[in-house]
Each structure stands twice: as structure tokens, then as C-alpha cells.
Amino acid sequence: MSRSWKTFVESCLDGEALAEEIDDFVDQWHEGDFECELAEYLGFSDEEYAEWAERPQSLPVILFAHKYKVPLKDALARSGGQFALAARGGMTSPEEAQIVCDWLTETGRLSQ
Numbered sequence: 001m002s003r004s005w006k007t008f009v010e011s012c013l014d015g016e017a018l019a020e021e022i023d024d025f026v027d028q029w030h031e032g033d034f035e036c037e038l039a040e041y042l043g044f045s046d047e048e049y050a051e052w053a054e055r056p057q058s059l060p061v062i063l064f065a066h067k068y069k070v071p072l073k074d075a076l077a078r079s080g081g082q083f084a085l086a087a088r089g090g091m092t093s094p095e096e097a098q099i100v101c102d103w104l105t106e107t108g109r110l111s112q
Helices: 008-013 019-031 038-042 046-054 056-067 072-077 082-088 094-106
Strands: none
Touching: 008 019, 008 038, 008 056, 019 038, 019 056, 038 046, 046 056, 046 072, 056 072, 056 094
């Protein structure tokens, strides 16, 4: 079955939405007649949805994991804790995310 909408994650990765617009997507889901759970509508796995629900400031890490096809668990843990701390510290800009991406690449935790 194909779906008729673009998920929040897809919209962000395609440059059509900003992370800050997630509440708009949540509102659209509540107002719409979607036959899926909110996590699916947003483009999150169950693990990603749970992480975001508990720590909304981890959203940049979730988007990073999707962009670079890195499991969320690895994105949070393989960095020796620095990536997890950056996410929980509220990374808010693409520049901050790029710094983390560069660090992961330099340390061999992420291939190009």
C-alpha cells in the first residue's frame, strides 16, 4: 500500500521542512484522517518516536541518523557520549549538526 503524504523526516531531508516545524506535522496528523500511527506519519521508528517523546531535543540526532543511515542507537552511543550530549544539549542549527557529523567522520564512526 502506498501512502499519499510525505513524512516529516522525508520533508526535512528534502529541505522542505525545518526541524522546528514538527509540531505542525503533529497538528496535521491530529486534524487529518490518516490510517497510521503518529510515529509512522512522522517517519519515525518506534525507537525514534520513544526517544523524541522523552527528549524532544534529540530530534536533530534522529534526523542525522536518517540522513546518514546510521541506527539511532549508534548515533547516540558510538560517539563516546559526545553525540548524545550534543543532542540532549539542544543542537539547534545545521552548523552544530555538521560539527557532530564531521567529528563522527574523522573518528571513523561514520563513513562518507
